[in-house]
Amino acid sequence: MNWLKNYVRPKIRALVEKENIPDNLWKQCQSCEQMIFHRELEAAHNVCPHCNHHMRLAAKKRLETLFDHGVFETVQLAGLKGDPLKFRDKKRYTDRLKDSRNTTGEDDALIVAHGKMGGNAVIVAIMNFSFMGGSMGIALGKGLISAARLAVLKESPLIAITSSGGARMQEGILSLMQMPRSIIAVNEVKEAGLPYITVLTDPTTGGVSASFAMLGDIAIAEPGAVIGFAGARVIEETIRETLPEGFQRAEYLLEHGMIDRVVHRHELRDELIRINAILKNTNSAKIVPIASSNKSSKYINQEREAAE
Amino acid sequence: MLSFLDFEKNIAELEGKLQELKHLSDIGDIKIADEVSRLQVQIERALKTTYGKLSAWQKVQVARHPERPHCVDFIDTLIEDFTPLSGDRTFSDDAAIVGGLGRFRGRSIVIIGQEKGHDTDTRVKHNFGMPRPEGYRKAIRLMKLADRFKLPVVTLVDTPGAYPGIGAEERGQAEAIARSIETCLSLSQPIVSVVIGEGGSGGAIALAAANNVMMMEHAVYSVISPEGCASILWRSAEHAEEAAEALKLTSQNLLKLGVINSIIPEPLGAAHRAPKEAINMVGNSISEALNELQAQDESVVKRLRRERFLTIGDDALTT
Numbered sequence A: 001m002n003w004l005k006n007y008v009r010p011k012i013r014a015l016v017e018k019e020n021i022p023d024n025l026w027k028q029c030q031s032c033e034q035m036i037f038h039r040e041l042e043a044a045h046n047v048c049p050h051c052n053h054h055m056r057l058a059a060k061k062r063l064e065t066l067f068d069h070g071v072f073e074t075v076q077l078a079g080l081k082g083d084p085l086k087f088r089d090k091k092r093y094t095d096r097l098k099d100s101r102n103t104t105g106e107d108d109a110l111i112v113a114h115g116k117m118g119g120n121a122v123i124v125a126i127m128n129f130s131f132m133g134g135s136m137g138i139a140l141g142k143g144l145i146s147a148a149r150l151a152v153l154k155e156s157p158l159i160a161i162t163s164s165g166g167a168r169m170q171e172g173i174l175s176l177m178q179m180p181r182s183i184i185a186v187n188e189v190k191e192a193g194l195p196y197i198t199v200l201t202d203p204t205t206g207g208v209s210a211s212f213a214m215l216g217d218i219a220i221a222e223p224g225a226v227i228g229f230a231g232a233r234v235i236e237e238t239i240r241e242t243l244p245e246g247f248q249r250a251e252y253l254l255e256h257g258m259i260d261r262v263v264h265r266h267e268l269r270d271e272l273i274r275i276n277a278i279l280k281n282t283n284s285a286k287i288v289p290i291a292s293s294n295k296s297s298k299y300i301n302q303e304r305e306a307a308e
Numbered sequence B: 001m002l003s004f005l006d007f008e009k010n011i012a013e014l015e016g017k018l019q020e021l022k023h024l025s026d027i028g029d030i031k032i033a034d035e036v037s038r039l040q041v042q043i044e045r046a047l048k049t050t051y052g053k054l055s056a057w058q059k060v061q062v063a064r065h066p067e068r069p070h071c072v073d074f075i076d077t078l079i080e081d082f083t084p085l086s087g088d089r090t091f092s093d094d095a096a097i098v099g100g101l102g103r104f105r106g107r108s109i110v111i112i113g114q115e116k117g118h119d120t121d122t123r124v125k126h127n128f129g130m131p132r133p134e135g136y137r138k139a140i141r142l143m144k145l146a147d148r149f150k151l152p153v154v155t156l157v158d159t160p161g162a163y164p165g166i167g168a169e170e171r172g173q174a175e176a177i178a179r180s181i182e183t184c185l186s187l188s189q190p191i192v193s194v195v196i197g198e199g200g201s202g203g204a205i206a207l208a209a210a211n212n213v214m215m216m217e218h219a220v221y222s223v224i225s226p227e228g229c230a231s232i233l234w235r236s237a238e239h240a241e242e243a244a245e246a247l248k249l250t251s252q253n254l255l256k257l258g259v260i261n262s263i264i265p266e267p268l269g270a271a272h273r274a275p276k277e278a279i280n281m282v283g284n285s286i287s288e289a290l291n292e293l294q295a296q297d298e299s300v301v302k303r304l305r306r307e308r309f310l311t312i313g314d315d316a317l318t319t
């Protein structure tokens, strides 16, 4: 079995990517409407420096922000061959796949990466919203199973970072079957006594929210992320009422007891390192009060790196 | 009086004639009696041709037929000593999911299913078979109860989908469905599911992560309603017919795709024309499935259930 695909050196990647700088060097924040210089936005990992609005962040970019020194390896996953339903709407499913593969350079909407986080091995399964809306089909479900088995094999925590509109309609009933499959996957991790942590980013809805995304031992969400089962428009059409302020946003879910924490993107890495260290209950893990989390977890991190 | 579907115009006409003649035949004319039996043959033939080649969209209409037997009809016919159980012990009772203890052909079981209701009052009471989180949490509670007393679980699936509402979202519709699937998959006792009408998306799979999943011949089971799919992919719900076709949501398709174990035949002209007969045929299939599963060693039932799902769709992947 060939788990390992490519070894990513972020600095080299950054050099390559400089070639495609967009013509528009300024981006307007949808929330505060301020203009942000593209380099500034990139440095802030797509968080608005004026109002802290979290914009979507490409999967690979996010992985670089999470792993030690931005270094990780991706796992070769089984891909979809052909089109199981021969699905065609206005467009053929195979053409939609081709388009997404061309624009993202990925095979499907899930990337499984492994590497060190705070010196400890972790497996990250991250969804790629730009690949057909992060929709969950057979390949994605199988990818989660592979991620879970790798976590068990390496005795590492599994972190699932979600962004998805739900099941991939073009795979019909087979996409619905990924709900039980993904749940079996994360339960293999839990049954091995390993942490399964979810990071819900914008958006996490439909069949993804109603399966592995909502079953984390610890559920973290990004500020402002839309998280829910039914789409807001469907709900409005059904009940014929306007929805309450902030409905289905991360903060709203926190208030209603549906998630553990809402964490700023810049603090996510420290948060994950701290939680995993506490759950692992190793000697090197200093249990520190959450109030001073930022500084303390950085401290733990440095200590780890020093010990290496 | 039976309600006819759009594509049953010729059958409706024949039935109309037949009813008229039947009134007359009370007088006892032999010619009329002949005509009646001739019409009956014609109707039978028309039903056979029409129902022998229903399109996906027509199947959706049949699966949603208001007179199609619903969960409570199956329970009434098949379950003795039915003892309904209520509530999720956290928030409320959701009548969109009914369930309880009972005896099915001699064995104790827990039975759970979505109920759509059969008239305005009961439809409102059961929320048209669209469960809220409380419904799934009740199902979870009942499944765990079954496991504790080593009873098999039977689920009857018939729902347009989980209810899209403010309260449902606030109380964790997504989590409730996920947890219900997880519970199905965790049982050490056998669980058998039958899609008896509409298997609507996440709201359906929540009760159908079973050892043996069967579908009635004219039931449908899909990741999204044809209307919903059409409004997203075709940008108009008017394309529902095409969407139904593309989604491959019929029992025949699902058997081919390896998603269901078997198809339970329906009486001529679908279950609503002979509900008792249809229900008993489902009973026979459930009984067979339970016999087979209960003969298995108890320790493998859960593993086999997981393996069943782990292999679905695998042949569509590269290795």
Ligand SMILES: [Zn+2]
Binding pocket: A029, A030, A031, A032, A033, A034, A048, A049, A050, A051, A052, A053
């Ligand atoms: Zn802003």
